[in-house]
Structure formats: structure tokens, C-alpha cells
Amino acid sequence: MFRETKAFSGFSVDDLQKAKAFYGNVLSIDLSEVEEMGLLQLHIAGSSDVILYEKPNHTPATFTVLNFPVDDIDTAVKDLKALGVTFESYDFPGLKTDENNISRGKPSVAWFKDPAGNILSVLQG
Structure with missing residues (x-):
């Protein structure tokens, strides 16, 4: 039924303007706002758009909602920290992060949260 359908993902935030500033300015993701629908579209390179929508009774996801593959996780974490991003420890x-907040393995992963508390990650390998 959906073999030829290009699916996309979405998740909620509690404040669309804070999400727009974080994803657009801090993470430097191309985005567009669909004001009449109250949506924010993240245009992820090489992937389907991700839709963010404001939900008044938003509860942050307790799992990773978005993963960003990187070539060098140490540099990505350092650069994001310089922009004010706080990483989880x-x-x-079976799950330990080091002094740089990175879980070393295949893949190596570092987790952080968006302003709405949703869990995101950068990963290498």
C-alpha cells in the first residue's frame, strides 16, 4: 500500500517560535513556517521534511526523535556546546557517556534536548 509513498515525521513542541529560533539559528537547519496551519517545516538535507507543531499540553518525548549523522562527533559536540547547547550525561x-557527554561505540552518540525538551542526537559511525 505505501511502497511508493514518501513518508515524513513530525513531533510536538510547546512553543513554535522558540523551536524556530533553535532549529534555524542554533542548529542552522533550513526551515519554513506554515503559519495558517501552525507548523514549522525542517528541511533536512537528503531527507524528507520534518514537521513540528505547537501543542499546548506538550509532553517531551522520552526517546530520541531526531538524529543527526556527523563525520566528527567530537567537533560537532564542541561546536554545539559553544552555541549554548547542553548535552545529556x-x-x-550498557549506556555511559564520557567527560565530553559522548557514548563511545558503533555508533558514538551524544544526546541533547530542544527547547521543548525533546531528545535529539548527533552520531558518528
């Missing part, structure tokens, strides 16, 4: 059996 984990110390669980």
Missing part, C-alpha cells in the same frame, strides 16, 4: 549499565 548517562551512567547506566
Whole structure:
């Protein structure tokens, strides 16, 4: 039924303008606002657009909603920290982050949150 359909993903935020500033200015993602529908479209290179919508009773996702593959995770984390992004630290059996907030492995991953509390990641390998 959907073999030829190009699907897209979406998730909620609590403040569309804060999301627009974060995704557009901090993460430097091309985006557009569909004001009449109250949507923000993230134009992810080489992928389908991701739709963000404002939800008054928004609850942040407890899982990673968006992953950004990078060539050099150490540089990506350093650059994002310089822009004010705070990374998560984990110390669980089977999931530990180092002093740079990176879980080393295949892939290496570092998690951070958007202004609405949704979990995002950068990953390498």
C-alpha cells in the first residue's frame, strides 16, 4: 500500500517560535513556517521534511526523535556546546557517556534536548 509513498515525521513542541529560533539559528537547519496551519517545516538535507507543531499540553518525548549523522562527533559536540547547547550525561549499565557527554561505540552518540525538551542526537559511525 505505501511502497511508493514518501513518508515524513513530525513531533510536538510547546512553543513554535522558540523551536524556530533553535532549529534555524542554533542548529542552522533550513526551515519554513506554515503559519495558517501552525507548523514549522525542517528541511533536512537528503531527507524528507520534518514537521513540528505547537501543542499546548506538550509532553517531551522520552526517546530520541531526531538524529543527526556527523563525520566528527567530537567537533560537532564542541561546536554545539559553544552555541549554548547542553548535552545529556548517562551512567547506566550498557549506556555511559564520557567527560565530553559522548557514548563511545558503533555508533558514538551524544544526546541533547530542544527547547521543548525533546531528545535529539548527533552520531558518528
